[in-house]
Amino acid sequence: MAEKSGADILVQCLVDLGVEVVFGYPGGAVLPIYDALYNHPTIKHVLVRHEQGATHMAEGYARSTGKPGVVLVTSGPGATNAVTGITDALMDSIPMVVITGQVPTQLIGTDAFQEADTIGITRHCTKHNYLVKSPAKLAEVVHEAFHIATTGRPGPVVVDIPKNVQIATAPYARPELKVHASYHPQTKADAAGIDAAVEMLAAAERPILYTGGGVINSGPQAAALLRELAALTGAPVTSTLMGLGAFPASSDQWLGMLGMHGTYEANWAMNQADLVLCVGARFDDRVTGRLDAFAPNSRKIHIDIDRSSINKIVDVDVAIVADVGSALDDIIALWKQRNHQKVDLTEWWSRIAGWRARKSLDYAENGVEIMPQRAIADLYSATKATGKDVIITTEVGQHQMWAAQHFGFDAPNKWLTSGGLGTMGYGFPAAIGAQMGNPDSLCICIAGDASVQMNIQELGTASQYRLPVKLFILNNEYMGMVRQWQELTYESRYSNSYSDSLPDFVKLGEAYGWTGIRIEGPADLEAGIRQMLETDGPVIVDCRVAKMSNCFPMIPSGAAHTDMLLDPSQVEGVMSDEAKALV
């Protein structure tokens, strides 16, 4: 059998696994791999400006294409810089494989130059990780790594390869996939759970479908099945931040997002429901609010591919451990087989109509300043009018919540945001990754002035690869969400939440060869957005919005779904220590 170097084996595996794009940054401990990638005919390498950027690009690529994102970084600082993105991918269940260089095996443990215990550091922020000590093992490990990253509950997998293992040779043949004898994620539901779910759905008077990122992860088929189930049952649908797009925002059955910044109708419907069908969501604290007041009079069914999500936060009546798509398919099939008819939900819908009438997403405008909600709404209508496939990413903060509230998503994989970890600096690189995977789509990062600076260096990456991403910054000169919490909790003592010494974003963009646009006031908004959309290359937009706007509705920490703040007049400015201590 022909021998290959470890580096060549790795690259061959990537080819065999269908990898088209690698996001990475070279360094001493990965030079052999970079040499193997030199002028590679099929694998495109995207040179980032910081390894964290590479991980978020891989996440954006993965979330928008359904394919695993691949990252290649060097040892030591290369690996540690990737840790935030790896953790982000773990929290949001994003399939990602991160190849890290390591010092040669004989130097491991000697505090060698650029040595870090990558396996130790990433052990608890990966789904699994490997240190490969022999080139003969490499192919098997890489194939298994991709399998583990993409199956079951997806997640990041790190493969740490010492430099001498990249150079040493071993016989190579394309490996059979041998997976750990102990790795068997359950994807098919037990019949009993499906049976119970169908009967409960058929009997419910006030049902609600509470959906999450699991629907997106399960693939477009799952989103289609969710729509079918909603049509069969007539039940209202709400979603977590991560699940937006799985159910069309344009549907009459859509209640909007639930939770801390969810709509009045979604949260009240959750509170008053007699049946909650949780589909691929995990009862996050941002969703539940005060636990003892969460959907208090409901029976609950939970579909999740990860058994550890069941009963972790909220005890449920029926647990269905399965892939969301497979479980929905089973539920729909049994519903039809039993010839169940839609329950008359007229009364339920009339109550929902009452909550909707509160128009909780409304905001006051003064004609002088651009309200950030208006900027999002106008961006939404303008992008819709282009007829293009639109992919939106966000950073983390007020702008993220406003985008979730005011941008309508009708299809899955079009909304990329950092939900679980809440990583400022996610959105801009994620947009670059999404653009790499979707060259013809309109990829827009909605950012805040503070979080965009966390990975602003990636302006250069977009320039280098001529990626026409749009960076739409809602600039209020504050870390707005921090300031909002200080108003709620600390009597408006704005400790370090002012974005001092902001750069001139227009000039900054121009310095990198981007087009820069500034939108100063309401009169410029429409034209500014139009100019952004009509410009072919990358565009940075500094959209000056009302500085003191806050994000409503809001469930303050420790409060119940029924205790929403709908507007600033309801803010008291102080909180109990118990509420303050919550995240």
Place this chain on the structure above:
Amino acid sequence: MHIQEELSQRHVLSLTVSNEAGILARIAGLFTARGYNIDSLTVADITQDHGVSRITIVTNGPPKVIDQIIAQLDRLVPVHKVTDLTENGPFVERELALVKVAGTGEDRIEALRLADVFRAKVVDTTIESFIFEITGTTDKIDNFVGLMRQIGLVEVGRTGVVGLIRGKDAN
């Protein structure tokens, strides 16, 4: 504001895992990362090819936390099976301890008498000391060590608990 603690129950968990580098760190780290308790942990490989290890963990927590511990352990890639022996009993649990006791005269004789009662074995002796080997449940060893403390306990080494389900079947 004060932080409230929940009532805990003791559970003995038995895991079979692939015997690979870092597995112990993976398990132990999961407990620290998620704030679970480890009272004792034992590990050794148990198959002819050294491919599989059994890890026995004694932990404590409220029932909901115990369920989470099991689910979290179960989703680690190299974990084959997690059994809660306490829930799936009856089971046998044993711990081994080496107990060093020093003393002369009547103390020395009393130590030997007590060791006899507890079926502890003398595995080392000098004119002024013994090392006893004792196996049994954690309670039994606690009792023995407690008595020896009154006589002249010098030091103790304990293995932590291993356990198996009773009956003819593997769990």
